[in-house]
Amino acid sequence: MSRLVVGPFNRVEGDLEVQLDVEDGHVRSARVNATMYRGFEQILLQHAPLDALTYAPRICGICSVSQSIAAARALAGLAGVQPPDNGLLAINLMAATENLADHLSHFYLFFMPDFVRPVYAERPWYPDAVARFTPLQGSQQRLAISARKRWLDLIGTLGGKWPHTGSIQPGGSTRAIDAAERLRLLTRVREFRQFLESELFAAPLERINGLSSESELWAWHAEALGQGDFRQFLQIALDTGLEHLGPGPGLYLSYGAYPRADGSMVFPRGLWNGVTQCAQALDLDDIREDSAHAWLDDAGGPRHPADGQTQPLMEKTDAYTWNKAPRLAGAVLETGAIARQLIAGQALLRDAVARCSATVYTRLLARLLELAQVVPLMESWLIALRPGEPYYRAAALPDKGRAVGLTEAARGALGHWLEVEHGKIARYQIIAPTTWNFSPRDAQGQPGALEQALQGAPVLPGEKSPVAVQHIVRSFDPCMVCTVH
């Protein structure tokens, strides 16, 4: 058996190291190390509660709006306020803009470039992949960066700037969109739709959204081989066995995305059980964070985040990461677009996951399908805005109380647990999507989702940073700065 230490990873957000024990050309076990600690849960203490709206987005420069929303919802819970309809729509629009920008960046900037590595030089699709996806040279990557820039201009109008907008407040949005601005935003969304329909899907979004099974997907794929980057991905996935690479734990978590005024959500909250293929209710009380293998004080054992603590402690023999291990009733969960779409009942994705579970292929498929689904939703939300009516509702914060703020970042379930005493933040605990996905072992020795997904991954002779490992790691679209915060 030999050991490989792989890092620094790039084309993930933040710094990441993976330790692999390799035997007979396969990963036997993996340990995931989030190598950086900044201490936001300590920094936030003793500040005015609304100051969380300045600090929390700065946990992460790629999930910034999501962090703002989680903080704003925790504060809204404390104040007992809900944004007016326009405010809800404006915040959903910003959340969707960020999430889709992240999906786009993930596909074109982070994930696909690995297929231009020389290890694939003999594959039939290789010259085409090089032409499309080579960093800073590939035709499609260059178009995608340009489309992404234009796309994020939506938040320039809706929220002043991205990342680190301050417009998202417990009572709604500080930026009322007028009738002319609404039309400009619609034009910008349609421009992005045009990019997706001509470059990514080579098909109308409605056609993609109408595919309800894998057989329909592959039939559609065969209609126009090589047309569009999605078809190219499918070709590569089939050829390289991504369908079976990097299986996850089989239990999926989503806090639900895009709330409506009546309290329901466009993509509902819950769990998806990959064995029974059924949705289950989520009980937040079942969450515990286990710091047995983190360089953090774990006195008292696993804690619910409402009762959580974060105190660095380097002198621990079993620790190998700064990340805690969140568990739900002891179980390891996977979160992300795949969880959102399984729980929401996306037919094609449910079909694909029933066949091959959560793998590199289905994680990618889930994001791309979400791109196709959410753009038309955004068009409808813009139409639903009522210029002239309020975007913000004022509310006073109590001096004391507890609340939780939940949202879905691009990468999955994000929660902020807040406690206020004497008008100051007395406790602030954050569980980010990659905290779940890249968690270390817990006190029972149970590996986290990525650690499980890496077991069995092939390692080719002479590889120091195995390409299969890179595919699996990036298939989660990890955000390491959120993970530890």
Added chain:
Amino acid sequence: MNTPFRVLWLQSGGCGGCNMSLLCADTQDFSAMWRSAGIELLWHPSLSLESGDQVLDILEDCLQGRTRLDALCIEGSLLRGPHGTGRFHMLAGTDAPMIDWVRKLAAVAEYTLGIGTCAAYGGITAAGSNPTDACGLQFDGEHRGGLLGADYRSLRGLPVINVAGCPTHPGWVTDTLMALAAGLFAEADLDIIGRPRFYADQLVHQGCTRNEFYEYKASAEKPSDLGCMMENLGCKGTQAHGDCNTRLWNGEGSCTRGGFACINCTAPGFEEPGHAFQRTPKLAGIPIGLPIDMPKAWFVALSALSKSATPKRVKQNATSDHPLIAPSVRTPRR
């Protein structure tokens, strides 16, 4: 321009937002923008193919002089803790603290840039109890020193160039790198805390769309109000250095245009203003932070006068999220 100007971009104790912001640079073709300026991204965390051992080879080539490192761009604070060990950020795959890598690379860099307020002065990561002992490359808050020390100079003789902002503006980064690559940047182009003067010699107030409200001290009272945010909502645009309201962000944005206060994010210490961010601290009803270069007595006198002269339109619109009264139409007399 035969040899490219090589840029190495590394991240430490920050959020990655300055890098994400950079990708929003206002250009049709991001890679052509660099290439046409003679700039090569030697390694970049979001873009480069190289990962793992390949990255370490690139760093080693710089350290051994096999690759000339023209610009070392560091994003994020430098984490000195715990107890000076730097172990709050070990560069993955190396078993060495990131602060050691930064010290070594800064010694071989032609120019060293602090990208964002974290790398410049410590920034958000240094807020609160500063649990990681975070600092900037050459500043620890407002004090010279930081990781590299007050006397540090890169090979070209410049101190660290602080492209401060939280996040920094993509144009601030591209303009600085392009000026450096073209040999058009000298020490005189930095202000006294190391920021490029092309953006730091301007105030956020300049070009603010709320200036009519400011003139009459017609103030916003709650978030989303259209009025000036200086009196009540913590806005520091009249004191903050940056061309945010003339250069604009993400198309047509800026903090004040987004309806929230400027928090002076290009300045050292912005992360701990000593008051709640969204509330203006006052003494006897007068904001403590007055517009830069403005004597207090004049501010008080002018405020009183302008408040009493405020047109009804401006006064009413100031506390609404959309204009209630349009400017009256005056037809030219013949």
